[in-house]
Amino acid sequence: MSYARQLLDTYPRSFDVDAGVLAATIDAVNDCAQACTSCADDDLSEPDVAEMVKCIRLCLDCTDICTATGAVISRLAEYDPGTTRPLLEACVAVCKSCGDECERHGHYEHCRVCEQACRRCERACRDLLDALK
Amino acid sequence: MSYARQLLDTYPRSFDVDAGVLAATIDAVNDCAQACTSCADDDLSEPDVAEMVKCIRLCLDCTDICTATGAVISRLAEYDPGTTRPLLEACVAVCKSCGDECERHGHYEHCRVCEQACRRCERACRDLLDALK
Amino acid sequence: MSYARQLLDTYPRSFDVDAGVLAATIDAVNDCAQACTSCADDDLSEPDVAEMVKCIRLCLDCTDICTATGAVISRLAEYDPGTTRPLLEACVAVCKSCGDECERHGHYEHCRVCEQACRRCERACRDLLDALK
Amino acid sequence: MSYARQLLDTYPRSFDVDAGVLAATIDAVNDCAQACTSCADDDLSEPDVAEMVKCIRLCLDCTDICTATGAVISRLAEYDPGTTRPLLEACVAVCKSCGDECERHGHYEHCRVCEQACRRCERACRDLLDALK
Numbered sequence: 001m002s003y004a005r006q007l008l009d010t011y012p013r014s015f016d017v018d019a020g021v022l023a024a025t026i027d028a029v030n031d032c033a034q035a036c037t038s039c040a041d042d043d044l045s046e047p048d049v050a051e052m053v054k055c056i057r058l059c060l061d062c063t064d065i066c067t068a069t070g071a072v073i074s075r076l077a078e079y080d081p082g083t084t085r086p087l088l089e090a091c092v093a094v095c096k097s098c099g100d101e102c103e104r105h106g107h108y109e110h111c112r113v114c115e116q117a118c119r120r121c122e123r124a125c126r127d128l129l130d131a132l133k
Numbered sequence: 134m135s136y137a138r139q140l141l142d143t144y145p146r147s148f149d150v151d152a153g154v155l156a157a158t159i160d161a162v163n164d165c166a167q168a169c170t171s172c173a174d175d176d177l178s179e180p181d182v183a184e185m186v187k188c189i190r191l192c193l194d195c196t197d198i199c200t201a202t203g204a205v206i207s208r209l210a211e212y213d214p215g216t217t218r219p220l221l222e223a224c225v226a227v228c229k230s231c232g233d234e235c236e237r238h239g240h241y242e243h244c245r246v247c248e249q250a251c252r253r254c255e256r257a258c259r260d261l262l263d264a265l266k
Numbered sequence: 267m268s269y270a271r272q273l274l275d276t277y278p279r280s281f282d283v284d285a286g287v288l289a290a291t292i293d294a295v296n297d298c299a300q301a302c303t304s305c306a307d308d309d310l311s312e313p314d315v316a317e318m319v320k321c322i323r324l325c326l327d328c329t330d331i332c333t334a335t336g337a338v339i340s341r342l343a344e345y346d347p348g349t350t351r352p353l354l355e356a357c358v359a360v361c362k363s364c365g366d367e368c369e370r371h372g373h374y375e376h377c378r379v380c381e382q383a384c385r386r387c388e389r390a391c392r393d394l395l396d397a398l399k
Numbered sequence: 400m401s402y403a404r405q406l407l408d409t410y411p412r413s414f415d416v417d418a419g420v421l422a423a424t425i426d427a428v429n430d431c432a433q434a435c436t437s438c439a440d441d442d443l444s445e446p447d448v449a450e451m452v453k454c455i456r457l458c459l460d461c462t463d464i465c466t467a468t469g470a471v472i473s474r475l476a477e478y479d480p481g482t483t484r485p486l487l488e489a490c491v492a493v494c495k496s497c498g499d500e501c502e503r504h505g506h507y508e509h510c511r512v513c514e515q516a517c518r519r520c521e522r523a524c525r526d527l528l529d530a531l532k
Contacts, residue, residue: 003297003383007304010375012311026300031269034296034336038273040459041341044452045278053443060439060459061205061213065220067333068201070300072194075307080194082226087198090220097213109276117269136430136516140437143508145444163433164402167425167469171406173326174474177319178411186310193306193326200466203433208440242409250402327471327479331486334467338460346460346496353464353489359481 002027004074015076021131026070028117028124032095033066035117039102042110055105058098059114065094066121073128081132088125088132095122135160137207148209154264159203161250161257165228166199168250172235175243188238191231192247198227199254206261214265221258221265228255268293270340281342287397292336294383294390298361299332301383305368308376321371324364325380331360332387339394347398354391354398361388401426403473414475420530425469427516427523431494432465434516438501441509454504457497458513464493465520472527480531487524487531494521 005023015022040059043052069091072084099118105111138156148155173192176185202224205217232251238244271289281288306325309318335357338350365384371377404422414421439458442451468490471483498517504510 003301003379004304006379007301007308007376010308010379012308012374012376030296030300034292034340035269035273037337037340038270041456042273042276042278044455049449049452053448056443056455057208057440058213061208061216063337064201064204065216068197071197071303071329074300074303075190075194080191080226080230083194083198083223083230086219086226087223090216090223093213093215093219097216108278110273110278113269113272113276136434136512137437139512140434140441140509143441143512145441145507145509159433163429167429167473168402168406170470170473171403174323175406175409175411177322182316182319186315189310189322190307196470204436204462207433207436241411243406243411246402246405246409323474324479327474327482330467330470331482334463337463341456341460346457346492348492349460349464349489349496352485352492356482356486356489359479359485363479363482 025124025128028121029066029070032117032121033063035114036062039114062094062098091125158257158261161254162199162203165250165254166196168247169195172247195227195231224258291390291394294387295332295336298383298387299329301380302328305380328360328364357391424523424527427520428465428469431516431520432462434513435461438513461493461497490524
């Protein structure tokens, strides 16, 4: 069981969203942040780095947005939909863009791994947006 | 002149948004991230910390979102409105909430300073959203 | 298998450190960053929040240092011991302090979970320091 | 006056280090984080991006370490030299490496600007290390 789930299960207050959906999203954004940090560095090591510039940029954006999203959704009380919803929407959008770009470079195994992390994160953020409705 | 502005003026590619508006927003989100980090720590040092819990949480969220926003809007090329717009909207929302909460604690000078940083950041993000239309 | 390990296994260049040790450290610092973000928020929800101030501060420091450490050790090439060694030492130190403080609050289950994450991260960073010798 | 200085001047507790030195360091690490984020993106836009890979990596490391350092030194109370000293040493080291690499690319104006930010940050972190003795 991930630390995110263990810590939701020990939370001192009640909260409104399903703990399983929330923990899955926290884990997915953290995994995606890590995958994108690594993929950006892998891209920088490829011989055709000039072809990878868009992928690097999207990976860097994706890491930054996933990291912020993971922190904000981990702070359960004082939940503010005016902030959390657009943040999750930004996370969905950057994961979609980054996953699509990694798919274009699917001849690189690191891009295939990163694409999986982005697709899973995109789905998890959509699921959380649905659960928060 | 801030580093943000100097670096925009030396950017190797052209970009579509006014450099002055963009640099002002970058500076405002970075300043706001710093003010909120400090204000959260100040709140933790107050004798009535239990009254400051909401303020601390909002300051932490505000720092995380401002930091991500500053990084993403600093990466000019490959601008993706599907990502940048909701991220700026999340930043506007959290700055509004955090500024309002700091205003409630205006008897603390650090909350007054942090409120100013949040209000300025909110305005700057709105201006950039308008400029990106 | 974690994304960190999968991405190390697909890295385009060779690198000098054992992939298993490095991947375990990346996973441990990311898990610890998440545990500390959640624990700080849990602390803020406890009725005796004034007693938890030191724990909150250490959790916030621990998250920030673990996040930076995870990113830096994920960028394998251009490894610079002058930077990586003191950064890992800072990570060891903050995990030790944060784990000790969480142990003091072991009547809170979230502090027990966070202590485990800190101890595991401290060990992993020490192992990586040894492996980098 | 920067927000960092204003917020130090309103801090509810006493602290042991000179407020001017501390505020100058907070401002320098935040400015350096921003300069390195921009410089990495500028590097990615240059026609000879393959020559800029080391510079990009060092800029990314420098941003991550400066951001963590700025947050940790902004949390004044519970100051823990076992953590803060090696973190500042890591910051000095990465600023030195990044500044040196940017100097090598001084034909690019963005690298000259970033080098200045790195040198200033390196000096500020050394000054704070001295002041904390």
